[in-house]
Amino acid sequence: MSRTVKGRSREKVDILIVNAEELVTLAGSSQKPRTGKQMRELGIVHNGGLAIKDGKILAVEKTADIIKSFKAENIINANGKTVLPGFVDPHTHLVFAGSREDEFQMRIEGASYLEVLSAGGGILKTVKETRKAGVDKLVDCGLKTLDAMLEHGTTTVEAKSGYGLTTKDELKILEAIKRINQLHCLDVVSTFMGAHAIPPEYKGNAQGYANLITEDMIPKVAEQGLAEFCDVFCERGVFSLEQSRRILFGGKNHGLKSKVHADEMSMMGGAELAADVGAVSAEHLLFSSQEGIKAMAAKDVIAVLLPAAAFSLMMGRYADARLMVDFDVPLALGTDFNPSCWVENMQLVIAFACHFMKLTPAEAITAATINAAHAIGRAAEVGSLEVGKKADIVVLNAPSYKFLGYHFGVNLTDKTIKNGRLVVDKEKESETVFLREPE
Ligand SMILES: [Zn+2]
Numbered sequence: 001m002s003r004t005v006k007g008r009s010r011e012k013v014d015i016l017i018v019n020a021e022e023l024v025t026l027a028g029s030s031q032k033p034r035t036g037k038q039m040r041e042l043g044i045v046h047n048g049g050l051a052i053k054d055g056k057i058l059a060v061e062k063t064a065d066i067i068k069s070f071k072a073e074n075i076i077n078a079n080g081k082t083v084l085p086g087f088v089d090p091h092t093h094l095v096f097a098g099s100r101e102d103e104f105q106m107r108i109e110g111a112s113y114l115e116v117l118s119a120g121g122g123i124l125k126t127v128k129e130t131r132k133a134g135v136d137k138l139v140d141c142g143l144k145t146l147d148a149m150l151e152h153g154t155t156t157v158e159a160k161s162g163y164g165l166t167t168k169d170e171l172k173i174l175e176a177i178k179r180i181n182q183l184h185c186l187d188v189v190s191t192f193m194g195a196h197a198i199p200p201e202y203k204g205n206a207q208g209y210a211n212l213i214t215e216d217m218i219p220k221v222a223e224q225g226l227a228e229f230c231d232v233f234c235e236r237g238v239f240s241l242e243q244s245r246r247i248l249f250g251g252k253n254h255g256l257k258s259k260v261h262a263d264e265m266s267m268m269g270g271a272e273l274a275a276d277v278g279a280v281s282a283e284h285l286l287f288s289s290q291e292g293i294k295a296m297a298a299k300d301v302i303a304v305l306l307p308a309a310a311f312s313l314m315m316g317r318y319a320d321a322r323l324m325v326d327f328d329v330p331l332a333l334g335t336d337f338n339p340s341c342w343v344e345n346m347q348l349v350i351a352f353a354c355h356f357m358k359l360t361p362a363e364a365i366t367a368a369t370i371n372a373a374h375a376i377g378r379a380a381e382v383g384s385l386e387v388g389k390k391a392d393i394v395v396l397n398a399p400s401y402k403f404l405g406y407h408f409g410v411n412l413t414d415k416t417i418k419n420g421r422l423v424v425d426k427e428k429e430s431e432t433v434f435l436r437e438p439e
Pocket of ligand 1: 091336
């Protein structure tokens with residue numbers, strides 16, 4: 001048995017991480033998301049170490065203290081590397097069939113959102129294909145996406161329905177999300193978003209479709225326990241403020257917490273609505289009013305910002321993140337992974353947040369970890385490196401957190417640990433790729 005100098009026996013654990021150049025803990029914010037200047041405080045331990053046992057974090061200290069108290073067969077040497085909480089992606093449309101590469105070209109050539117829609121593209125194309133797809137196919141696609149997310153260091157993700165738009169197809173998508181969560185090591189939090197678009201059968205009758213959502217879909221989703229949140233696309237030509245409010249209250253009456261796609265393409269009062277209904281979060285917020293942003297701050301509504309969505313829509317406009325930080329709105333970042341914004345990589349989202357919204361890397365990291373965990377009700381379990389939390393960890397091939405955003409367009413993830421298991425290890429993979437000429 002190995003002994004320390006003092007003769008005390010060291011506790012055996014599953015994995016030790018040692019010698020981390022920077023160990024970014026984000027400790028101390030599990031009760032409340034970080035706002036304002038706190039978003040720059042990352043709780044860094046230099047030359048940090050971490051002990052993992054039974055899927056949980058057992059200790060976070062200086063390396064010297066960790067090796068005094070613990071031993072393990074599996075030791076990860078993070079010398080020259082940065083260790084962070086696994087990224088939390090709080091906004092994805094994970095489950096759909098097909099793709100929309102043709103409308104990407106239309107957008108480049110200047111087509112508007114509505115022109116794409118009238119040419120048979122947009123959400124309704126995906127709805128058509130998703131309705132035709134069976135659960136197995138949807139599960140398959142979703143699992144592949146989660147693999148890519150894990151490779152980029154994401155360990156918890158939210159997933160919305162919303163490409164079915166009939167009771168049967170919305171339930172099918174939520175069933176797929178449930179199975180994906182059971183099959184994949186990554187954790188998936190489910191959101192019902194039947195109010196994602198007006199289906200063709202209800203063209204010109206948004207009210208009729210809103211009634212179907214509140215009277216038929218929500219009760220069934222809740223009864224089958226298929227979602228935690230209810231989301232609505234509050235936008236001109238989609239759901240009005242009043243319809244959105246009724247759908248969100250309909251969800252609340254059945255125990256579903258509220259999220260809002262708010263002020264993405266026009267100033268609708270979506271931020272105010274989110275504050276009004278006591279939503280957990282409001283998302284996008286490109287056109288929100290100052291009053292709306294202040295109202296969100298007053299009610300602790302989290303702003304989930306999605307710069308990759310604005311980027312892919314080529315809008316030339318981003319949410320006013322600096323104003324939100326000034327007003328003490330808690331910020332989170334997500335990919336908005338969907339067929340018109342096909343991105344699994346939270347590191348790229350952080351880069352966009354820094355370049356286009358002028359967040360500092362520290363603020364963006366806070367938004368992509370602990371604050372994102374708050375946005376999906378998981379802050380007690382994930383989003384920071386603290387004793388008792390899930391051992392969801394990413395090791396970056398970079399000596400400082402400041403490389404996130406700065407070194408972009410590549411995958412900096414060296415290792416991903418999910419629930420205490422090493423599930424991605426680039427060091428091992430890279431043995432097969434060696435492009436230097438033989439001597
Ligand atoms: Zn979305």
